[in-house]
Amino acid sequence: MNLFMQQAYREAKTGMTAGEGGPFGAVVVREGKVIASAHNIVLLTQDSTAHAEIVAIRKAERLLGTHDLSGCELYTTSYPCPMCLGAIMWARISKVYYGCTPEQVSKIGFDDKVFYEAIEDPNASGLISLEHSDSGECLKLLADWIKKEDRKLY
């Protein structure tokens, strides 16, 4: 096994053995060096967003003092769920190595694949209702932002 994937694997094993979360680990690497590694801590922290990839990204960003992880790679023991894939893209990580597939993860009861299917048409999924509301007022925020001279896009 690749050394970075080995570290992600050990993270996953440690986390699940301790009862901190599901069997998932992730490592952020830059120029061949580990910047941060983490495992899923959803159960430990009672935080549904504390997936291995998100925790690793947060640690790496805190350590490097930036929200921009371009040039970094991510090793994760399973294919990222839709939330993590979004976080990975927001962090500008452009290379991901994954171990298990969403199909394999779904076989042990996690909903990663279900959510991927729902995202294609959330309102038709039966899982969630998304309703457009107060658009005029909210649009003012965007107008204010575009007028803000010191705005920083990320």
Ligand SMILES: Nc1nc2[nH]cnc2c(=O)[nH]1
């Ligand atoms: N890739 C991945 N899938 C998950 N599904 C539930 N939790 C996780 C996680 O931490 N990582």
